Amino acid sequence: MAKLNARDESRRQNRETDANSRADYSEALERGLLVLTAFDRGDERLTQAQLARKLDLPRATVRRALLTLTHMGYVVAEDKIYRLAPKVLTLATAYLTTNPVSRVLQPVCDVLAEDFQASCTAAVLDGPAAVMIARALPRQSLAIGQGIGFQVPAVRSALGRVLISGLDTEQRRRYLLDIETSDETLLAEIEAAVADVGTQGYAYVAHEVEAGFHSVAVPLRRWDDTQIAALNVGANIERLSQEEMLERVLPILLATARKLQPQLV
CATH class of the missing domain: 1.10.10.10 (Winged helix-like DNA-binding domain superfamily/Winged helix DNA-binding domain)
Incomplete structure (x- = not known):
């Protein structure tokens, strides 16, 4: 048997702490x-x-x-x-057709994308990335690789920061400790940004994922108030200014999230 590399050895050790999963x-x-x-x-x-x-x-x-x-x-x-x-693609189709959240959110993204003439995305947290489970652009085709299933770095995106803020204190601590960076200043900035999301109820990020692009995101909560996803609107900063994003788009996103809550299970 080939010798395990460090990554696989770590995974095996983690599994061996769980007697129920070790043999299976x-x-x-x-x-x-x-x-x-x-x-x-x-x-x-x-x-x-x-x-x-x-x-x-x-x-x-x-x-x-x-x-x-x-x-x-x-x-x-x-x-x-x-x-x-x-x-x-059948693997993604199986997820989307059996996930009621995606079915509920896609029509919402379609409407918001047309209303603001900007991209609208719903995403969930998957490891270091925010993964899109619903996405729409205003009357135009998506670029290849940037539709449903596309990923953006969680710590650098508005969607991701909202999703990280929804973790409980211990989960968030472990998540941030797993970030592969030796830059203590950057880590402190990320921690502060995520804390701000919890306080203000939204995240605004500009020029992080893509130069000239900015977005605002809000949490999506299900009927029992558990956060399960995030919803954002993003655009080139020349199309929608920061002022418009925060004063016109954000209130609509927050109202939409409240309206959706009873439908999310």
């Missing part, structure tokens, strides 16, 4: 999913060797995962190059 955990499935999610913008086509280096996994492990994923139709092999197959 499938490392083969985990590594197969890691291979599947390694393809992204900029890495659309990869060889076995490139995947092994990117994931820090043995070539033999990557080969077995690729052969299985190819057999199942999720990956296409072209000579020695591999790419994702359209069938991977």
Whole structure:
């Protein structure tokens, strides 16, 4: 058996603290999913060797995962190059069609995008990223890779900061400690920004995710007041000024969040 790298050894140690999951955990499935999610913008086509280096996994492990994923139709092999197959979309479709939150929020995003002639997005927290589960732009097609499922860095985006603020004190502490940065000043700034979200009830971020782009986001809470997602409107700062974003868009977002609460389960 190949020696575990530091990442996998850490995961195994974490699993071994849970007697219920220790024997049932499938490392083969985990590594197969890691291979599947390694393809992204900029890495659309990869060889076995490139995947092994990117994931820090043995070539033999990557080969077995690729052969299985190819057999199942999720990956296409072209000579020695591999790419994702359209069938991977069925995984996202399953989530979206069984998630009532996405079904409720998509029409809301459509309306707000038209009203403000700006992007409107709903997102949930997934590790270091805010992942879009509903998204709309005003009467125009989305750029490839920037629709549902697209991710933005949580600590740098208004959506992400709202989502982080919804964690309880202990969860938030662990989350911020996991941020891979040695810049104590940056970490302090992020902590302060997240604390401000909890106090003021919204997050406003400009020029962080993309130069010239800014957005404002609010929490979405379900019927029992548990925060489950975030909703934002974003635009080029030349289209909507900061003043308009905070004085015209924000009140509508807050009112929309209140109206949606009884519908979110």
